[in-house]
Amino acid sequence: MNHKDRIGLYIHIPFCVRKCDYCDFLSFPAHADVQLSYMDALCKQIDATDDDRSVASVYIGGGTPSVVAPEQIERILCKLNKRFCIEKDAEITIEVNPGTVTGAHFDCYKRAGINRLSIGLQSAWDDELKLLGRIHDYQTFLQTFHAAREHGFDNINIDLMTALPDQTAEKLQHSLSAITALFPEHISAYSLILEEDTPFYERYAKERAGLPDEETERKLYYLTRDFLQENGFKHYEISNFARPGYESRHNSACWRRQDYLGFGLGASSLNHGMRYHNCRDMETYLADPCKMEEMLVLSEKDCMEEFMFLGLRMLDGISVSDFSKTFSEPFDEVFGDAAKRLIDSGLLEREKDHLKLTDQGIDHGNYVFSCFLFP
Numbered sequence: 053m054n055h056k057d058r059i060g061l062y063i064h065i066p067f068c069v070r071k072c073d074y075c076d077f078l079s080f081p082a083h084a085d086v087q088l089s090y091m092d093a094l095c096k097q098i099d100a101t102d103d104d105r106s107v108a109s110v111y112i113g114g115g116t117p118s119v120v121a122p123e124q125i126e127r128i129l130c131k132l133n134k135r136f137c138i139e140k141d142a143e144i145t146i147e148v149n150p151g152t153v154t155g156a157h158f159d160c161y162k163r164a165g166i167n168r169l170s171i172g173l174q175s176a177w178d179d180e181l182k183l184l185g186r187i188h189d190y191q192t193f194l195q196t197f198h199a200a201r202e203h204g205f206d207n208i209n210i211d212l213m214t215a216l217p218d219q220t221a222e223k224l225q226h227s228l229s230a231i232t233a234l235f236p237e238h239i240s241a242y243s244l245i246l247e248e249d250t251p252f253y254e255r256y257a258k259e260r261a262g263l264p265d266e267e268t269e270r271k272l273y274y275l276t277r278d279f280l281q282e283n284g285f286k287h288y289e290i291s292n293f294a295r296p297g298y299e300s301r302h303n304s305a306c307w308r309r310q311d312y313l314g315f316g317l318g319a320s321s322l323n324h325g326m327r328y329h330n331c332r333d334m335e336t337y338l339a340d341p342c343k344m345e346e347m348l349v350l351s352e353k354d355c356m357e358e359f360m361f362l363g364l365r366m367l368d369g370i371s372v373s374d375f376s377k378t379f380s381e382p383f384d385e386v387f388g389d390a391a392k393r394l395i396d397s398g399l400l401e402r403e404k405d406h407l408k409l410t411d412q413g414i415d416h417g418n419y420v421f422s423c424f425l426f427p
């Protein structure tokens with residue numbers, strides 16, 4: 053089957069127990085009644101969709117999807133199964149946060165066909181979790197992780213955050229050791245970014261007291277990468293690591309620009325050369341869940357740029373022949389000069405058909421990506 057005939061589905065659940073201090077995602081606490089109305093609206097939006105392509109992956113993200121009643125998640129998956137042709141071995145992921153899940157959640161998720169969990173840990177240190185404003189401590193995470201294993205989940209991602217205020221190499225090393233000792237299948241490790249309009253921004257933007265400088269942030273990044281590689285994880289995307297065969301299929305497809313449909317508040321879609329975003333206002337969404345906020349018809353140049361800056365996030369890089377097959381002009385005519393300059397300056401390397409970031413290129417990723425933007 054041509055990969056163009058397959059899509060992914062993203063379901064956004066915007067609810068959280070409370071807002072973490074660094075978070076600018078579209079998420080907030082909400083009463084159970086609002087959650088129920090939201091799930092009704094989600095079902096309506098799914099019902100109104102017409103697409104007969106086969107579904108290779110479903111990703112239920114947030115927010116904290118595990119704060120809604122698990123039967124509601126089962127209801128959504130039932131709806132998706134009726135509306136779409138979900139492949140038998142599709143990857144179906146749900147994000148859960150420690151402190152919001154019980155064995156009953158896991159039973160329900162299993163029944164619903166969910167086969168991958170992504171657990172938001174962030175740190176194995178309680179003082180760091182507190183600083184971030186997370187609701188859980190490390191012990192609660194451990195209970196969640198072990199309960200998930202006992203309920204048969206054999207594909208688990210753990211989220212970790214690096215470059216935290218006052219984080220030393222030793223503290224990070226401890227978090228990494230603690231996590232890898234649990235043998236998860238996948239680890240995402242993102243550096244903390246100060247986002248405007250968050251308590252963290254207010255606290256740190258001016259003086260950055262305690263926040264690592266760029267050099268320290270890079271050191272922590274490489275410490276993470278080297279440690280995880282030594283412990284059997286493949287570094288397959290700038291911030292993602294997996295045991296062989298456990299790369300996130302949903303996210304990899306997004307980086308490869310496979311179409312996906314997004315359902316729920318503020319969710320975005322890539323569909324037949326268009327990027328669109330659902331509305332971000334809850335009242336509007338509940339009244340008309342199919343209302344879009346923004347639709348962008350991508351030109352071929354837009355698609356070429358995306359092909360480069362999304363594809364280069366993957367450590368295997370982009371396939372030059374795929375580029376030439378996908379677009380009306382061959383790679384060398386479009387980006388040959390930019391690629392050569394970046395290879396000469398040591399930021400990219402070419403390995404047969406693939407063009408990929410070097411270590412130096414990873415450090416200057418945004419610059420590399422900007423070289424593939426048309427004037």
Ligand code: SF4
Nearest residue numbers: 068071072075079115
């Ligand atoms: S749990 Fe996740 S989505 Fe919710 S507030 Fe915290 S960081 Fe944001």
